[in-house]
Amino acid sequence: MxxxxxxKIALVTGTAGGQGRAAAxxxxxxxxxxxxxxxxxxxxxxxxxxxxxxxxxxxxxxxTNLSNEDQVKxxxxxxxxxxxxFDIVYNNASAARGAPADELTLENWMFSLNNELxxxxxxxxxxxxxxKRKGGGVILNTASVAGIxxxxxxxxxxxxxxxxxxxxxxxxxxxxxxxxYSPWNIRVNSVSPGVILTPATGFWVDAIGExxxxxxxxxxxxxxxxxxxxxxxxxxxxxxxxITGANLVVDGGWVASGGLGRPNPELSKKFVAIIDRYxxxxxxxxxx
Ligand SMILES: NC(=O)c1ccc[n+]([C@@H]2O[C@H](COP(=O)([O-])OP(=O)(O)OC[C@H]3O[C@@H](n4cnc5c(N)ncnc54)[C@H](O)[C@@H]3O)[C@@H](O)[C@H]2O)c1
Numbered sequence: 001m002x003x004x005x006x007x008k009i010a011l012v013t014g015t016a017g018g019q020g021r022a023a024a025x026x027x028x029x030x031x032x033x034x035x036x037x038x039x040x041x042x043x044x045x046x047x048x049x050x051x052x053x054x055x056x057x058x059x060x061x062x063x064t065n066l067s068n069e070d071q072v073k074x075x076x077x078x079x080x081x082x083x084x085x086f087d088i089v090y091n092n093a094s095a096a097r098g099a100p101a102d103e104l105t106l107e108n109w110m111f112s113l114n115n116e117l118x119x120x121x122x123x124x125x126x127x128x129x130x131x132k133r134k135g136g137g138v139i140l141n142t143a144s145v146a147g148i149x150x151x152x153x154x155x156x157x158x159x160x161x162x163x164x165x166x167x168x169x170x171x172x173x174x175x176x177x178x179x180x181y182s183p184w185n186i187r188v189n190s191v192s193p194g195v196i197l198t199p200a201t202g203f204w205v206d207a208i209g210e211x212x213x214x215x216x217x218x219x220x221x222x223x224x225x226x227x228x229x230x231x232x233x234x235x236x237x238x239x240x241x242x243i244t245g246a247n248l249v250v251d252g253g254w255v256a257s258g259g260l261g262r263p264n265p266e267l268s269k270k271f272v273a274i275i276d277r278y279x280x281x282x283x284x285x286x287x288x
Contacts (some may be wrong), residue, residue, distance in 0.1 A: 001055065003030030004237045009086035011079050013066055013123065014093025016043035018198030019142070022052070023090055023186040023232050028056025035079040035086065036060035038093065059083075066093055066119035069126075072236060076126055085134040088236045089127050091120045091141045096163035104161060117169045124177055128184070136185030138236045139177065142228075143170040143190040145251045150259045154212040166262045167192075171243035171247045177244030189235050189243040191217035194251025216262050218253025 002279040003171055010027045015036030028034045028051045046061045051058040061078045067072050070217050094116040097108035120141050122142050131137030146152030147167025152160045174190040181188055195213045197205060203221065205213060216236035231250045234240055249255050 001031040006031035008032045009083045011086050014180045019225045019228045020092040021047045022229035024234055026229040033083045034058040035218045037064040037075050039063050047272045062209045064171045067114040069122050072122040079229045085130050088138045091123050100161040101161050109162050116166035127252045131186050132184050139188040140235050141170050141174045143167045143192045145192050145254050146196045147171050149255050192249045192270035194254040218252050218257050252261035
């Protein structure tokens with residue numbers, strides 16, 4: 001199949017739904033042979049069927065638990081056996097558990113670390129062997145705006161401590177590995193989605209309302225899995241051959257606006273009136 005990933009082999013994690021499914025569909029449509037994986041067997045089989053129905057090539061190993069080192073190694077072996085040494089790894093899968101800090105159990109803290117950071121560490125560690133053989137490669141790790149700014153929720157409600165910490169860790173791990181793996185022609189970047197409508201967030205949006213999320217943004221809509229898949233496609237393709245150690249924020253302006261969204265029209269009027277007085281005052285302050 002022709003396309004921006006023609007001739008490439010891409011391993012994508014968490015392909016049972018959301019952003020991983022969107023990436024599997026887009027990467028395959030752009031010519032890549034795709035290897036997927038997930039804990040969810042039926043939904044992941046659906047993704048494989050969707051890719052094939054569109055004429056793409058995809059195999060998947062389910063169930064795979066990416067926080068288990070042996071299973072990560074087995075997935076890499078499966079990928080190599082299926083299509084040969086691959087070119088791209090897109091570490092998309094993750095899962096976290098939240099609570100206020102004083103109620104967050106050690107078990108749920110460790111669950112979040114294991115399924116958001118350790119899983120990506122294990123994959124990043126073991127793909128080096130494949131990429132060394134291949135003479136290069138591309139890694140894209142999924143971080144989040146939650147790893148950069150605020151509490152990662154509308155209203156800055158502090159219930160995502162572990163998630164925020166792991167996602168900040170993913171950004172730093174990617175920068176670190178961009179340096180460490182550069183002698184082998186391996187590019188490592190991260191992508192930081194904002195609020196994206198997926199199985200992981202749909203219930204939040206239903207419960208709290210769409211406006212609570214879009215109020216944080218400059219682009220007044222919820223993100224779609226395809227918004228992230230398109231950014232991921234760019235970063236893993238040769239179009240991004242000069243980009244490594246970067247974190248691409250794809251968030252409708254959440255981070256840029258500090259989660260405060262578009263200018264408030266009422267406050268804007270008051271501020272403009274005060275600024276006008278500054279402009280005309282000799283002392284440079286209003287009323288002087
Ligand atoms: N949806 C958002 O608003 C949002 C925002 C910022 C970052 N992200 C990140 O984007 C990525 C994709 O999120 P999504 O919204 O599509 O989530 P999702 O829950 O729809 O998809 C994640 C997939 O990963 C799989 N998974 C989780 N842990 C796994 C493990 N240990 N082994 C194998 N598979 C595992 C899940 O089964 C699921 O199918 C995640 O890294 C998430 O943290 C999402």
